[in-house]
Amino acid sequence: xxxxxxxxxxxFNFLFGIFYCFSFLIVKRFLLYGKSLLKFVFNFIFMIFxxxxxxxxxxxxxxxxxxxxxxxVVGLGIFIGYLLVDKLRKKFT
Numbered sequence: 001x002x003x004x005x006x007x008x009x010x011x012f013n014f015l016f017g018i019f020y021c022f023s024f025l026i027v028k029r030f031l032l033y034g035k036s037l038l039k040f041v042f043n044f045i046f047m048i049f050x051x052x053x054x055x056x057x058x059x060x061x062x063x064x065x066x067x068x069x070x071x072x073v074v075g076l077g078i079f080i081g082y083l084l085v086d087k088l089r090k091k092f093t
Contacts, residue, residue: 001065009062013070016054017077018084023050025085
């Protein structure tokens with residue numbers, strides 16, 4: 001894998017982590033509250049959608065090559081996404 005593709009992959013994984021954070025916060029009400037069967041169905045659909053979206057976009061970015069540090073960067077993106085949401089909530093409330 002060339003350096004350019006690695007950098008694009010890291011940027012993609014970071015942005016996907018932020019996207020995952022925001023999408024989780026949007027559907028959080030359906031995923032965490034309610035009847036257990038509905039929670040299971042919403043969690044299953046949410047996870048399958050995000051996994052397929054991630055893998056489809058990863059194939060488009062770097063032909064589907066997955067490294068362990070990509071998962072770390074996705075986690076970093078999720079963490080930064082939560083920090084951004086927290087700052088926005090404090091600023092606008």
